[in-house]
Amino acid sequence: MTGYVYVLWSDSLRKRYIGSCRNLEKRIKEHNRGKQQFTKGGKSWKLVYSESYDNYSDARKREIFLKSGAGRKFLDKVLSGEVSERLKEHAWKACVG
Numbered sequence: 001m002t003g004y005v006y007v008l009w010s011d012s013l014r015k016r017y018i019g020s021c022r023n024l025e026k027r028i029k030e031h032n033r034g035k036q037q038f039t040k041g042g043k044s045w046k047l048v049y050s051e052s053y054d055n056y057s058d059a060r061k062r063e064i065f066l067k068s069g070a071g072r073k074f075l076d077k078v079l080s081g082e083v084s085e086r087l088k089e090h091a092w093k094a095c096v097g
Contacts, residue, residue, distance in 0.1 A: 003059030005066060007049040007075060010042030017045065018075075020063040022056055048079060 004024040008017040008031060017039050021027040028047055031039040039045055053059040065071040 001056060003053045003056035005051050005053070005059045005062040006047060007066070007079070008039065008045040009048045010039070010045050013042040015042065016048070016075075017042075018063055018066045018071075020056070020059040024050060049075070 001022060003020060003022060004027075005018070005020045006024060006027070008019070008028070009015075010017070017031070019027065019031075024047075028045065030036065031045045032043055034040045034043065051059070051062060053062065066075055
């Protein structure tokens with residue numbers, strides 16, 4: 001089953017949220033309906049980044065990395081346009097060995 005890791009942005013809160021799921025479209029709708037504690041106050045959340053994986057387990061591992069210090073720095077570079085698609089793939093492969 002496919003898995004996704006995603007990054008949402010709230011203009012009203014000026015914050016981003018990193019998560020993983022099996023159904024990306026459904027999950028974003030849940031966030032915007034206020035179904036999650038952290039994202040409840042930040043309507044409307046916009047998808048600013050996502051990656052898909054062959055299984056949920058790999059997506060969850062990537063979520064954990066993106067929430068780490070190195071992962072946050074990586075996301076800062078990706079979202080600012082400093083990192084190319086090819087470099088993103090290489091960086092992830094280096095993280096998982």
